[in-house]
Amino acid sequence: MNKNILLIYFSWKGATKRVALDIKKILEKKYRLEVYEIKPKVERNYFDWLIRSFIPNSRVQINPLPFNLTHYDLIYLGLPKWTFSCPPINEYLSLISGVEGKKFKVFITYGGFDEDRYLKAFLKKLKGKKIKVVATLKVKRSEIGKEEYLRSINEFCSESFN
Numbered sequence: 001m002n003k004n005i006l007l008i009y010f011s012w013k014g015a016t017k018r019v020a021l022d023i024k025k026i027l028e029k030k031y032r033l034e035v036y037e038i039k040p041k042v043e044r045n046y047f048d049w050l051i052r053s054f055i056p057n058s059r060v061q062i063n064p065l066p067f068n069l070t071h072y073d074l075i076y077l078g079l080p081k082w083t084f085s086c087p088p089i090n091e092y093l094s095l096i097s098g099v100e101g102k103k104f105k106v107f108i109t110y111g112g113f114d115e116d117r118y119l120k121a122f123l124k125k126l127k128g129k130k131i132k133v134v135a136t137l138k139v140k141r142s143e144i145g146k147e148e149y150l151r152s153i154n155e156f157c158s159e160s161f162n
């Protein structure tokens with residue numbers, strides 16, 4: 001199918017990256033796919049990230065990526081659940097353009113608590129940018145690779161262009 005798909009994610013410790021790469025494996029069989037990892041310009045320690053994740057909408061500089069999303073038909077966006085928000089993702093969202101009415105699928109990984117509130121707040125943020133979220137997926141870190149996980153990512157990757 002002649003669709004342009006972008007798969008973009010931030011992962012500090014690798015869990016979200018693992019999910020992103022599993023999604024990649026499914027999508028690349030069918031679509032023209034571009035995959036990018038959001039990388040902060042400066043590495044930080046856990047305590048530093050934790051403090052920043054408590055500050056609403058805090059941002060950190062990230063390396064250059066495609067920021068104009070006009071020519072993509074669907075965007076998969078992945079991020080970890082970090083207390084209130086994830087600064088590299090906040091920065092990415094502040095820099096992207098061409099997203100009005102654009103379809104996104106959002107996946108998060110989390111350790112084990114408060115993921116529903118986080119996802120809800122994140123979806124509200126995307127709605128504020130007039131992004132249309134057509135699917136969401138929450139993955140508990142300890143579930144990655146298990147049977148139910150594989151089923152859920154396959155379902156998450158099923159088509160939704162209309």
Ligand SMILES: Cc1cc2nc3c(=O)[nH]c(=O)nc-3n(C[C@H](O)[C@H](O)[C@H](O)COP(=O)(O)O)c2cc1C
Pocket residue numbers: 010011012013014015016017046049050053079080081082083084109110111112113114115141
């Ligand atoms: C700064 C920080 C804050 C976190 N806050 C939460 C949290 O509030 N709830 C939760 O379930 N997991 C929390 N986690 C755990 C991550 O969501 C989880 O380990 C995730 O899978 C990490 O993804 P990554 O390996 O791609 O970085 C936090 C991790 C970090 C580093």
